[in-house]
Amino acid sequence: MVGGFTMDMIQATGAGGVPGPASAMSGAASIGSAQLNFNYFKLFHALFMSSVFVFLYPLGIICARVFGWVRFHVIKMIFATILAFTGFFLAVYMSTWYNKSRYWNTPHQIIGLLVMIAIVVQIVMGFMHHRQRSEERTPKVRAHSWIGQGVLLVGIINGGIGFNFAGASRTPIILYSLSVIAMALFYSLMFYFKSCWNRHKKTLSEIAEEDEYNAHYLSDMVPAPPQTTYQPQEPPRPYH
Incomplete structure (x- = not known):
């Protein structure tokens, strides 16, 4: 009031x-x-950050890791990052309104600041990787992948801390929790199906290689048919 x-x-x-x-x-x-x-401002901060860490970032990871849609991955991550920084600047602006937030010494603010720094690092690493246009999983690519998933997990946890920090009612906390659970199930299922598909492709590849080897082995065992040359015979001479 x-x-x-x-x-x-x-x-x-x-x-x-x-x-x-x-x-x-x-x-x-x-x-x-x-x-x-x-x-x-508080409403849009919560909506932006929840959308980024619960929906957009996980879907961006699925695009790249499950389906191999690199272009959609880049577009989705750029849009999500812009939305994340918009929500972050809203938080910076709101922090000047209250005594409990103006000094940036609360867990939600400290974790949020570290997450935003990690996002900047991820942007640089992702740009360097996609600039090389290489599909090889180098140590830098693995680091980019694991750091990204770590940032995603910490961001989701910090969202729950943020609802408690803002003194939110039970309804938005329940909605946030249900959204996180639903996305976690979807995320896990996508990677499970990807793992099953990779095993299936590996099995098909092994079968094809075995068939090719057997065909080559059998062709070496079967003797080649003898080659015959045709010699035309002279027609019989007429009898006089």
């Missing part, structure tokens, strides 16, 4: 000490009417 009021401090002084309940509001008057303070 927001609003304004005036108070006559003279009414609070005197030999009588603390005013009694009957005269507690004597000399005080409200200015205007109280209004509900709905914080749209």
